[in-house]
Amino acid sequence: METWDHVSEKQPVASRILMNSLQKNRISHAYLLTGGRGTGKKSLATLFAKTLFCPNKTGIDPCEVCNVCKRITSHNHPDVHWIEPEGQSIKIEQIRQLQSEFTYSGLESEQKVYILTGAHTLTVNAANRLLKFLEEPNQQTTAILLTENIGQIIPTIQSRCQLIDLQPLNESAFRKKLATIGIDPSETALLSALTSDIEEAKEYSQDEWFAQARTIVLQLINMYTTTPADVFVYIHQEWLPHFKEREQQELGYELLMIAFKDILYAHMHMDDHLVIYQPKSENLTRALHRFTAGEVSSVLRKILDAKRKLQQNVHPTLVLEQLALHI
Numbered sequence: 073m074e075t076w077d078h079v080s081e082k083q084p085v086a087s088r089i090l091m092n093s094l095q096k097n098r099i100s101h102a103y104l105l106t107g108g109r110g111t112g113k114k115s116l117a118t119l120f121a122k123t124l125f126c127p128n129k130t131g132i133d134p135c136e137v138c139n140v141c142k143r144i145t146s147h148n149h150p151d152v153h154w155i156e157p158e159g160q161s162i163k164i165e166q167i168r169q170l171q172s173e174f175t176y177s178g179l180e181s182e183q184k185v186y187i188l189t190g191a192h193t194l195t196v197n198a199a200n201r202l203l204k205f206l207e208e209p210n211q212q213t214t215a216i217l218l219t220e221n222i223g224q225i226i227p228t229i230q231s232r233c234q235l236i237d238l239q240p241l242n243e244s245a246f247r248k249k250l251a252t253i254g255i256d257p258s259e260t261a262l263l264s265a266l267t268s269d270i271e272e273a274k275e276y277s278q279d280e281w282f283a284q285a286r287t288i289v290l291q292l293i294n295m296y297t298t299t300p301a302d303v304f305v306y307i308h309q310e311w312l313p314h315f316k317e318r319e320q321q322e323l324g325y326e327l328l329m330i331a332f333k334d335i336l337y338a339h340m341h342m343d344d345h346l347v348i349y350q351p352k353s354e355n356l357t358r359a360l361h362r363f364t365a366g367e368v369s370s371v372l373r374k375i376l377d378a379k380r381k382l383q384q385n386v387h388p389t390l391v392l393e394q395l396a397l398h399i
């Protein structure tokens with residue numbers, strides 16, 4: 073259960089701005105929340121919407137238990153719309169649909185909110201359409217745009233919104249926090265490299281799929297050092313069936329990058345920076361013999377390239393096969 077006190081701990085500045093506008097009842101027509109993954113953009117947007125709609129608030133804290141709060145949590149409230157990228161982008165059709173829904177007055181109240189995640193993925197047409205929508209604000213409509221990459225949002229949209237910058241979370245503080253909720257110290261480095269969201273980190277740490285994902289990634293690298301002829305069979309039998317969804321595939325590449333960065337750190341004698349490998353472990357030693365620092369750098373570039381191809385909708389199997397050939 074999220075309260076304003078709670079989100080303030082994580083994002084003091086952003087929370088203060090939003091709380092202020094709620095307390096003074098001076099709600100902007102549009103907010104643009106910008107911050108990296110796990111900085112709490114969705115939590116803030118959801119809490120903001122709940123405060124606007126919950127009939128049983130205490131101060132500005134929504135009750136979290138009423139029907140309205142529950143429907144907002146489950147994305148089922150008729151006056152709180154979520155627009156998320158379909159595939160790689162937010163398309164003009166999605167903005168059109170939003171507009172037509174918003175031409176009818178609020179179903180349950182006059183107030184309406186739309187929360188647009190991944191705002192940097194708007195297509196050019198969709199962005200222009202949204203811009204027109206932002207330029208003709210309805211008194212009771214609030215737009216909340218969320219993005220990890222403000223550089224890709226056209227300036228005309230930026231200028232229509234109140235910009236709210238979320239702070240990147242302090243990694244060492246985050247690791248300490250993970251330790252206080254009982255996560256094994258050997259895990260905290262990897263988890264904090266992947267996310268700065270405490271709930272997500274906790275989920276990963278308890279997730280069987282994630283534990284296996286990590287094993288598969290390290291096993292693949294081992295294979296290059298021991299039985300490279302088996303790599304292709306391995307990726308078809310183990311990797312591809314495990315990393316099925318798009319998000320999982322991205323996480324797989326993320327883990328692979330982390331592992332290769334470890335090898336690079338070890339080459340530079342920076343063992344205290346190791347994230348996924350145990351210092352001086354047999355597997356790491358073998359990887360150091362197999363990959364020179366220069367080769368690791370080149371592999372890291374190839375993994376980045378593979379991630380990009382994945383985003384361009386190149387078939388995941390093809391992307392992985394090409395990468396495996398290059399390693």
Ligand SMILES: [Zn+2]
Binds near residue numbers: 128134139
């Ligand atoms: Zn409520």
